[in-house]
Amino acid sequence: MKVYNTRAIMASLLICGFVGMFSETALNIAISNLMKVFQISAATAQWLTTGFLLTLGILMPMTGWLLQRFTTRQLFIASLASSIVGTLIAALAFNFEMLMFARVLQAVGMGLLIPLMFNTILVVYPPEQRGAAMGFVGLVIMFAPATGPTVAGLLIEYFTWHYIFWLSLPFLIIGLLVGLKYLDNVTEVAKPQLDLLSVFLSTIGFGGVVFGFSSAGEGGGGWGSTVVLASIGIGLLALIFFALRQHVMRDPMMNLRVFKxxxxxxxxxxxxxxxxxxxxxxxxxxxxxxxxxxxxxxxxxxxxxxxxxxxxxxxxxxxxxxxxxxxxxxxxxxxxxxxxxxxxxxxxxxxxxxxxxxxxxxxxxxxxxxxxxxxxxxxxxxxxxxxxxxxxxxxxxxxxxxxxxxxxxxxxxxxxxxxxxxxxxxxxxxxxxxxxxxxxxxxxxxxxxxxxxxxxxxxxxxxxxxxxxxxxxxxxx
The missing domain is CATH 1.20.1250.20 (MFS general substrate transporter like domains)
Structure with a gap:
């Protein structure tokens, strides 16, 4: 069995995961501040969170295919490149649109990194050590969002919201450098075909459901609004077709056999x-x-x-x-x-x-x-x-x-x-x-x-x- 430098691999993945999760929640505390700065409504400002979730909801279903199609290093580099560019644009953002675009790039980075992190642990650790390794991922997934609001509160009080991103940037670069040095390719690369119909159905399906529920939460017409009901309805319908499609494919994009x-x-x-x-x-x-x-x-x-x-x-x-x-x-x-x-x-x-x-x-x-x-x-x-x-x-x-x-x-x-x-x-x-x-x-x-x-x-x-x-x-x- 191949021996991996598990400590270094975990260190690079956890540093990057921590920073990604940190900036995801740090911005929540800044929302009321951003509403004043950009002169936007709460519903518009909410898109900084909704857009992030929506991007994850659309990208995540494809990660099963991506993990088989590309090497660990390729996905890691793509994930960090997207996170670093997104964080830099966010740090420099002078209007809402620029910040929104940066959030989408950050979400793409996180959407690739989290499944990569779980998959790498399943491959490099024997079953009897996986619990402890997954525990460290838990530390990142819980501790980063916890420190986000506190640190952001301090930064907003004494500096500006831009510093949330300036603070994150050097850590992402360090994580990238550690990963480039120590991260091995831990998975076998196959050449599964990407089924465009599956991508379309999962995007409409998961995207529609996440968008519908997020819109209901933001107020406006609430649960009775046409947008909410149509989004959730179309989303669920697309998901039914998506599931049926996966069932008949030889190489499904999302293998539903896991439910056995x-x-x-x-x-x-x-x-x-x-x-x-x-x-x-x-x-x-x-x-x-x-x-x-x-x-x-x-x-x-x-x-x-x-x-x-x-x-x-x-x-x-x-x-x-x-x-x-x-x-x-x-x-x-x-x-x-x-x-x-x-x-x-x-x-x-x-x-x-x-x-x-x-x-x-x-x-x-x-x-x-x-x-x-x-x-x-x-x-x-x-x-x-x-x-x-x-x-x-x-x-x-x-x-x-x-x-x-x-x-x-x-x-x-x-x-x-x-x-x-x-x-x-x-x-x-x-x-x-x-x-x-x-x-x-x-x-x-x-x-x-x-x-x-x-x-x-x-x-x-x-x-x-x-x-x-x-x-x-x-x-x-």
Whole structure:
């Protein structure tokens, strides 16, 4: 079996992944600042996030094909070139259009890098070490978005939003140089044909669904608007045709045979549950802390830091525990912890103490770290090596879709709760009443997140450890 310099390979992938995820969330804190600078509405500014998600939703389904068609190094260089150029354009941006274009380039970079990272781990690490390696990816995926808002809050307070990107640029260049020196080609390159009809259907399908849910979340006509209903409807129809098309192809772009493996399905379900819980609560909490509790952007970012940092730090530890004991003893207690903290969250008020909310957020994030990586690794372990690219592509694509759905549902629950409260209020414009309305809307969102968790918990009882047969690995000697 070929020996890889796994440390150097992981270092280059993790540095670049961290910076990509950091700039994805750092910009969220800057949205209100950008609305003033560029004189744009909230709905327009929201496109900086929606456009990023949409690009990922369109690109991710193709990554299974890309991972087979190009070498690891080619994809790594393409990913970093796109990220570096996008970050540089964003740092220099003087209008909204320029920044929007930069975001799309950054999303292309991330869309190539994340599946590459998962696939490389599945290839270079033996099954009994994968949990710990996936844990480090978890550290990046959770810790970078956690530090994003806090660091961005500081940069905006003392410099300008451009510095979010100037800060990221040198790290991306370092990651590229480390990767150029140490990253080996870890996969066999095949020459699968790219089926243009599949690309078209997946673009319309995943793109339509992500766009529809994102538009519903942004307000406007809400769920009843023609744009939302048409986007989701056309998207779902295209996805049905896409699935049928993959079923009859000899070399499918997205091999749906992964759904024959029950632990992969359970793992996927757990990952999507975590994604919806995190995104619905992570969009509501900062709003509640700033507008309901009256904290500054930096203050809110600082409050969310301990939980998210702990989640990142614990991720590799959970991976090692998974390698040792399997998923069941982590996933079920983790979901119980998440459900309990969300139940407490559904009772928060503007009078709730900061310490209480920080404690709850820590509980939520520790619970998520017990569920996410163990169930993801366990699910991917059940797949045969030739399905790794497809398994990671499907998981990453559906995560984007679940993220868009979670965000949209959370925002609409929040909005309808607020509108209902203010409609019956005697003084709907008073600051205290607005804060009370926001509190009621936020409580409803936490009840929704708790319901999702309980469904996940019911599913978690079906999880069992996948034993990877060693002879599969010996055959590659």
């Amino acid at each position: 493996y029950p632990m992969y399905i359970v793992g996927l379900f757990m990952v999507l549950t975590c994604m919806m819980i995190i995104l619905s609560s992570m969009i509501i909490l900062p709003m509640f802390l700033q507008n309901g509790r009256g904290l500054s952007a930096f203050g809110a970012g600082l409050m969310l830091l301990p939980g998210s940092a702990l989640n990142g730090i614990l991720s590799p530890r959970m991976g090692r525990l998974f390698d040792k004991y399997g998923p069941r003893w982590l996933v079920i207690p983790g979901l119980i912890l998440v459900a309990v903290t969300l139940w407490f969250f559904s009772g928060i008020t503007p009078a709730s103490s900061v310490a209480f909310m920080v404690t709850l957020h820590i509980g939520l994030m520790v619970g998520i770290s017990m569920v996410w990586m163990p169930s993801q690794t366990n699910g991917l372990n059940q797949l045969p090596p030739e399905l790794y690219p497809h398994g990671t592509a499907i998981m990453n694509t559906l995560q984007q879709v679940a993220g868009a759905i979670g965000t949209a549902v959370a925002i609409s629950i929040l909005t309808s709760g607020m509108e209902g409260y203010l409609h019956n209020s005697k003084a709907p414009t008073q600051q205290t009443e607005v804060a009370n309305a926001l509190t009621l809307g936020s409580q409803n969102v936490f009840v929704f997140a708790m319901t999702v968790t309980l469904i996940g918990l019911a599913m978690a009882f079906f999880i069992r450890r996948v034993i990877v047969k060693r002879e599969v690995l010996h055959s590659s000697h």
